[in-house]
Amino acid sequence: MKAWSWDRYGPPDVLGLRDVDEPRIARDEVLVRVRAASVNPYDWRHVRADPKLVRLSIGLRRPRPGLVPGADLAGVVERVGDEVTGLRPGDEVFGEVRLGSFAEAVAVPHDRLALKPADLTFEQAASVSMAAHTALQGLRDVGGLAAGQRVLVNGASGGIGTFAVQLAKALQAEVTGVCSTRNLELVRSLGADDAVDYTREDFTERKGRYDLLLDIVGDRPLARLRRPLTSHGTLVIVGGIASPRGGFLGPAAQMLRGALASPFVSQRIGAVRWKPNSADLRFLAELMEKGQVTPVIDRTWPFAELPEALRYVERGHARGKVAITF
Template identity: 45%
Template sequence: MRAIVTNKYGSPDVLEIMEVDKPIPLKNQVLVKIHATSLNFGNLVLLKGEPLLARVAFGLLKPKYSIPGGDIAGQVEAVGQDVKQFQPGDEVFGDLSGCGWGGLAEYVSVPETALASKPSNLTFEEAAAVPMAGVTALQGLRDKGRIKPGQKVLINGASGGVGTFAVQIAKSFGAEVTGVCSQRNAEITRAIGADYVVVYTEEDFTQNTKRYDLIFGVNGSHSISAYKRVLSHNGTFIHVGGSGSQLLQSLIQGPFLTMNGKQNIGTLLQRPNQNDLYIMKDLIETGKVTPVIDRCYKLSEVQAAFHYFGEGHSQGKVVITV
């Protein structure tokens, strides 16, 4: 089978398309013929080996996982004897980040718990855009943010892969949503349901008088103290992405900044979860969430796809058709 392979850390130019052995499913595994995959921040970490701390999990000197790719959508080709949930012919989508990656290939063998039935109203390309970004937004808003109906929620980085899901999921919970994005992405942010849009080149939301019950920081470089200033009395800030200094501030300064009050500052580490994939499936099939795709690339164009994604300006997800 064809697969994208890398044996060293570096730029997208280290990625090569090669012929490798087609996997054989173990007794508890599902063999999936992959139709599409999508790129996430984790793919860049696995590619570059940065930040260096990530190499503890991904390999100190070279990548532990030679075939990258976390999100997949495809069709079950074979199942091991102990598999109960799927059978050949089933259409599935899933997150491979917890079981060895390998999505940038024509086939992959994974535990059945890494997969869920594909939303019936999506193409394979659309379904491949969902798992990691959609579940990140869901876990951040629901579990870390404890979002409630009627709350004022701000999504900083509303037009990116995670942000476009976060806007729609927050609306599905009954929140009033403000999306922060560039002028280029203002229209799409309104179209997916944001009640208010702040164009960051025209306005600094941390300097206005509005207060938010929940701030979901997907992007940006504001200090934690600036976020804290626009939180409501009982507000919560969740760091999902953004500058490295912001991550350190949320981990180190956050507990001290909030220890004497009712505000909360936290950081999200998304974890693959089959039940959450099925929740995303339900949100999509009931029309509450729709994946936003910026560009689609062929497997042979994977270097160009990574270069574009790495620029950090994509409107929604970058998808690769396998």
């Protein structure tokens, strides 16, 4: 089969499309024939080893031989392991792997998959898992979002943000999204009650308005991010698409600063460490079947042009997600 791999860290050009053996599946895994994938900042960060912290898990000097990047996927089940129940060959599924989805087939733990909603294309379904998991777990699990609360989403027009706006509305919150001028109408169309143009207004000057702030961008210090929150509000740090490059911790630095500051302030500061799981995927599938959540896809590239898709996402201006078709 064909798969993208890399033998040194660097820009997307270090990737090569190679012939590799089809993966073997463990007893609790499923072999999925990939029909679509999507690109996340997570992917180019692994290709570049930026932050350097990434090297601890995939190789200190160079990526371990045989690694394939990519996390999100949608496709068709070809084989199932002996311990897998609830899935069978022929099922259309979507979900996530730690690495490996930028290939024609991938072995996926069964508890990271769910059945694809029939009305979703493979490209839409492949755009869900990492971004929607992060948004859902940030709002619900870390943020403790309750109906009627006021939520501010900084970075509302990106992959995570477009899901966060819709999920917060589905959880019956009042939602404000922060984005650029060109994305105001998109954010409002997703259900936001208000949209802030960051080129014209500094949202951190809206003192004491919000119960929860989901910060996806990571371009402001903690002291300023706390200003828009009520005295007992919650700041949820996602990672930071705008965090400085080239360091050891990268987006994790802001998470660490939040953890150190949280015990000393009246507001709560937490960070998202997303945990892919089939229960959340099924919950997301139900919301999509009801029309409460719809994946937003900016652009689609063919599998053979994956490096160009990575370059586009790396620039940080994608509206929603970028999908890969096979």
